[in-house]
Amino acid sequence: QVTLKESGPALVKPTQTLTLTCTFSGFSLSTSGMRVSWIRQPPGKALEWLARIDWDDDKFSSTSLKTRLTISKDTSKNQVVLTLTNMDPADTATYYCARTSIAAAPEAFDFWGQGTMVTVSS
Amino acid sequence: DIQMTQSPSSLSASVGDRVTITCRASQSISTYLNWYQQKPGKAPKLLIYAASSLQSGVPSRFSGSGSGTDFTLTISSLQPEDFATYYCQQSYGTSWTFGQGTKVEIK
Numbered sequence: 757q758v759t760l761k762e763s764g765p766a767l768v769k770p771t772q773t774l775t776l777t778c779t780f781s782g783f784s785l786s787t788s789g790m791r792v793s794w795i796r797q798p799p800g801k802a803l804e805w806l807a808r809i810d811w812d813d814d815k816f817s818s819t820s821l822k823t824r825l826t827i828s829k830d831t832s833k834n835q836v837v838l839t840l841t842n843m844d845p846a847d848t849a850t851y852y853c854a855r856t857s858i859a860a861a862p863e864a865f866d867f868w869g870q871g872t873m874v875t876v877s878s
Numbered sequence: 879d880i881q882m883t884q885s886p887s888s889l890s891a892s893v894g895d896r897v898t899i900t901c902r903a904s905q906s907i908s909t910y911l912n913w914y915q916q917k918p919g920k921a922p923k924l925l926i927y928a929a930s931s932l933q934s935g936v937p938s939r940f941s942g943s944g945s946g947t948d949f950t951l952t953i954s955s956l957q958p959e960d961f962a963t964y965y966c967q968q969s970y971g972t973s974w975t976f977g978q979g980t981k982v983e984i985k
Binding site: 803804816819820862863865866868869871 | 975
């Protein structure tokens with residue numbers, strides 16, 4: 757049974773750095789073909805893909821946020837960590853992590869976490 | 879980045895209606911196109927991957943088609959549980975993007 761769960765602060769101040777953790781079970785990010793992405797959704801708005809890390813430690817991120825984003829993994833803990841620097845009220849959103857499995861549904865997000873709401877306010 | 883444009887942004891339909899949502903990519907993405915359904919307060923759910931492959935457990939009234947730049951999600955007979963927002967998402971190359979969403983409402 758595949759599950760993912762996001763954790764992190766609910767409130768951050770402008771200019772601070774956000775650190776979110778995705779803790780997952782039911783698969784291993786050391787298995788060939790596995791990927792974990794971060795996606796966010798501002799209130800009432802569309803989904804936005806942020807970044808992805810692959811089983812072989814390849815990393816990719818959104819062009820518009822590339823300079824502010826870092827993604828990493830701890831395979832032994834089954835965790836993926838996202839950091840987003842210089843937070844702004846426009847970064848207020850629900851942040852999701854999601855799995856991609858090349859063997860299951862190639863290049864698609866087949867399992868999602870429940871999401872964690874992050875508000876940026878002083 | 880590849881831009882994804884969905885149309886319409888919203889639609890009203892009745893139970894039993896055939897519903898079609900389109901998604902256009904700003905450049906060719908072959909069949910690297912996925913569709914998701916999202917209900918209020920919930921995470922999105924994968925419906926269709928690789929443009930036309932039905933995700934396991936998804937009812938057969940959902941279908942997808944297209945390749946290149948133009949794609950379609952069809953619901954053959956709208957059910958009460960299908961009222962939701964639908965998103966397309968491209969996974970071509972290394973920077974992935976979503977469409978702006980189509981909200982399907984009760985008529």
